[in-house]
Amino acid sequence: MDILVTYDIATDKKSDARRLKKVADLCAEYGTxxxxxxxxxxxxxxxxxxxxxxxxxxxxxxxxxxxxYRFHGSINDAKTILGVALDYQTGNPWIL
Structure with missing residues (x-):
């Protein structure tokens, strides 16, 4: 299944940067x-x-x-890109 992950991590404290990086790294393990x-x-x-x-x-x-956000079909079928498109393709699920 295709999903979209969005996040807003509070970074008002200097120590929050570590948590922000961890969230980004976790998401990068699963997608683009x-x-x-x-x-x-x-x-x-x-x-x-x-x-x-x-x-x-x-x-x-x-x-x-x-x-x-979960998509019932391909995320590519559900999106419209305005402006510069990134050169990538969402692939098969990764077996971790």
Whole structure:
């Protein structure tokens, strides 16, 4: 299944940068960065559950927001790009 992961990690404190990097690194393990805080991912139900659990363990629940959008078809069928398109293709789910 294709998902879109978006996040807004609070970074008002110097120590918050580590949490922001961890969230970005986790998302990069599962998909492709298409904007600074946006990743397109092709996942299995099991890998989605792992990603969600890892993100839940990482964020500050009182200050951060992560939104996961699930697509019932291909994410490529659901998107329209205006301007410069990135050169990448969402591939098959990764078995982790």
């Amino acid at each position: 960065r298409v904007q600074y805080s946006v990743f397109e991912c092709r996942v299995t139900p099991a890998s989605l559950a792992r990603l969600r659990a890892e993100l839940e363990d990482t964020i500050d629940w009182n200050r951060d927001t992560i939104t996961l």
